[in-house]
Amino acid sequence: MKSSYREALRAGIRDAMIRDERVFLMGEDVGAYGGSFAVSLGLLEEFGPERIRDTPLSESGFVGAGIGAALGGMRPIVEIMTVNFSLLALDQIVNNAASLLHMSGGQFNVPIVIRMTTGAGRQLGAQHSHSLEGWFAHIPGLRILTPATLADARGMVWPALQDPDPVLIFEHGSLYNVTGELDDDAGPVDIDTAAVRRPGADITLITYGGTLPAVLDAAEQLAAEGIDAEVLDLRTLRPLDEASILASVRRTHRAVVVDEGWRSGSISAEISARITENAFYDLDAPVGRVCSAEVPIPYSKHLELAALPSVDRILAAARQAVSAGG
Incomplete structure (x- = not known):
């Protein structure tokens, strides 16, 4: 069937709510308005205000309420409008949700799913456009998911709710309008392993989320130039599927990591380090990286595009790796 990314997400949430009456959705404008990005459109009419709950504009307050609900046996899906606003709930996510299992000596799990929009490319200014998922991937106790396809958007919600620990789902804003075919019987997907989206033999291009297209x-x-590139979609940033990363690099002997986050202290830096630590002698060239410019994301369209990873920059990095490898 034909579907958009936002419709696939909605189908995943709806499926989870049908499967388990403990599941409910809460966040700013998720009810009557249908969500800031129309993901929850129609769910209020189907499930009612007890399970589709509009919240005040207070990220720390409603994320905290979600944590409390999870501790009390519910299965909350908390929507934060953009990743930038998650910083207002950083104490709740990092010091509470991620830490309570450890701090309680294993007595209290926090089975909460927190969804948020990430990424740039839509002229929304710096306070709505950053890619901070790499920050959260630094935190033990969290699982970080980055669905890049319709199938993953549809299929990651239910497995995330089955995790006894907090799961953060990062939805790239540029993907909401993407349309394609979604299997009529599409269901839960694997959230533990990376996916090879295109097999190749000459170089591995490693990415996730909104940069996959x-x-x-x-x-x-690159194929038209005779360079056979393998594309590895990480899907999960914590825990990283290191085995799939290393297996791909050992096949192709070259790697470029494409990450919309900033280069310094990024998830791309972590991936590059792991490749160097564990597959150094399999490499025929240094690991390349394509990241966003180290500036707040600009509002101006031409500056915003210049700051982000582009096809041209990915091509240049891949060509450099292949030529360096002989």
Whole structure:
């Protein structure tokens, strides 16, 4: 069937709510308005105000309420409008949700799912456009999911709710309008392993989330030049599927990591380090990285695009790795 990314997310939430009456959705404008990005459109009419709950504009307050509900046996899905606003709930996410199992000596799990929009490319200014999922991937006790396809958008919600620990789902804003075919019987997906979206033999292009379409585009252009690029979609940033990363690099002997986060202290830096630590002698060239410019994301369209990973920059990094490898 034909579906958009936002419709796939809605289908995943709806499926989870049908499966388990403990599941409910809460966040700003998720009810009557249908969600800031129309993901929850129609769910209030179907499930009612007890399970589709509009909240005040207070991220710390409603994330804290979600944590309390999870501790009390419910299965909350908490929507934060953008990743930038999650910083207002950082204490709740990092010091409470991620830490309570450890601090309680294993007595209290926090089975909460927190969804938020991430990424740039839509001229929304710096306070709505950053990619901070790498920050959260630094935190033990959290699972970080980054669905990049319709199937993953549809299928990650229910497995996330089965995790006894907090799960953060990062939805790239540029993907909401993406449409494609979704299997009629689409259901839960694996949230533990990375996925090879395009097999190749000459170089591994490693990415996740909103940069996957650009990486796939670059891979097709590289193929026209005789460079066979493998595209690895990480899907989960914590825990990283290190085995799949290393297996791919050992096949192709070259790697470029594409990450919309900033280069310094990024998830791309972590991936590069792990490749160097564990597959150094399999490499025929240094690991390349394509990241966002180290500036607050600009509002101006041409500056915003210049700051973000682009197909041209991915192509240049891949060509450099292949030429360096002989």
